[in-house]
Amino acid sequence: TMCLLMWLLPFNTEPWQRRLQMPFISSAILDRRSKRMSLMSLQEILTTSCLGLVIRASVPKLDLDATFEQKNDIAKAVEEELEKAMSHYGYEIVQTLIVDIEPDEHVKRAMNEINAAARLRLAANEKAEAEKILQIKRAEGEAESKYLAGLGIARQRQAIVDGLRDSVLAFSENVPGTSSKDVMDMVLVTQYFDTMKEIGASSKTNSVFIPHGPGAVKDIASQIREGLLQANATT
Numbered sequence: 001t002m003c004l005l006m007w008l009l010p011f012n013t014e015p016w017q018r019r020l021q022m023p024f025i026s027s028a029i030l031d032r033r034s035k036r037m038s039l040m041s042l043q044e045i046l047t048t049s050c051l052g053l054v055i056r057a058s059v060p061k062l063d064l065d066a067t068f069e070q071k072n073d074i075a076k077a078v079e080e081e082l083e084k085a086m087s088h089y090g091y092e093i094v095q096t097l098i099v100d101i102e103p104d105e106h107v108k109r110a111m112n113e114i115n116a117a118a119r120l121r122l123a124a125n126e127k128a129e130a131e132k133i134l135q136i137k138r139a140e141g142e143a144e145s146k147y148l149a150g151l152g153i154a155r156q157r158q159a160i161v162d163g164l165r166d167s168v169l170a171f172s173e174n175v176p177g178t179s180s181k182d183v184m185d186m187v188l189v190t191q192y193f194d195t196m197k198e199i200g201a202s203s204k205t206n207s208v209f210i211p212h213g214p215g216a217v218k219d220i221a222s223q224i225r226e227g228l229l230q231a232n233a234t235t
Contacts, residue, residue, distance in 0.1 A: 050081040064103060064111070071098040 054077050059067060067074075079096035086093060103111070168183040 050085050051078060054078045054081050064107065068101055071101060074098060 054074070058074050058077060062070060075096045075098045079093055082096060083093040164184075164187060167187065168180050171183045172178055172180060
């Protein structure tokens with residue numbers, strides 16, 4: 001006589017409170033005496049002799065993630081132990097499966113919190129990386145802008161110097177008896193009065209008092225020239 005049996009056995013392991021539900025599909029050739037073996041005796045043999053031995057020997061060595069990953073290995077070990085134990089009673093173990101691994105509720109909540117924290121950390125890293133890229137691009141843009149502005153100022157000053165040189169040469173050639181120094185004094189005074197005019201014409205400018213006399217044009221030129229020389233000496 002052949003009898004096909006399937007058992008669904010829940011088992012608790014204390015270190016992590018994992019409950020393993022295992023269906024056992026057994027095939028055996030039994031005689032009348034073997035058939036009279038009670039179901040309770042069979043469950044007792046399975047759980048106490050083999051199932052508990054294998055689970056307690058293997059599961060406590062693993063963390064929760066490794067337990068999920070290696071459940072096929074655990075089922076294979078249980079199957080081998082059951083085959084050894086049950087073959088003496090006329091049973092043949094066909095296959096052993098671990099259907100489900102159910103952690104304790106506290107462990108589930110902890111796992112959910114870990115996953116949530118990991119995702120939040122990933123989102124924070126991505127946000128920080130995006131802000132970093134924006135700051136780098138902004139700094140690169142400012143550096144490029146300042147570089148171009150510096151080129152513009154340098155070209156402007158070069159054009160002013162070239163214009164002054166041409167003006168001095170032309171004035172010295174057309175007006176006999178004048179020196180380059182006289183021409184530069186006149187240019188400096190002209191720029192000085194142009195600056196005064198712009199200051200006075202601005203609506204946002206407060207009162208500016210600059211002590212000088214109308215006849216002291218040469219003193220003004222000397223002061224401007226000395227100021228420029230002092231500025232060049234300090235830099």
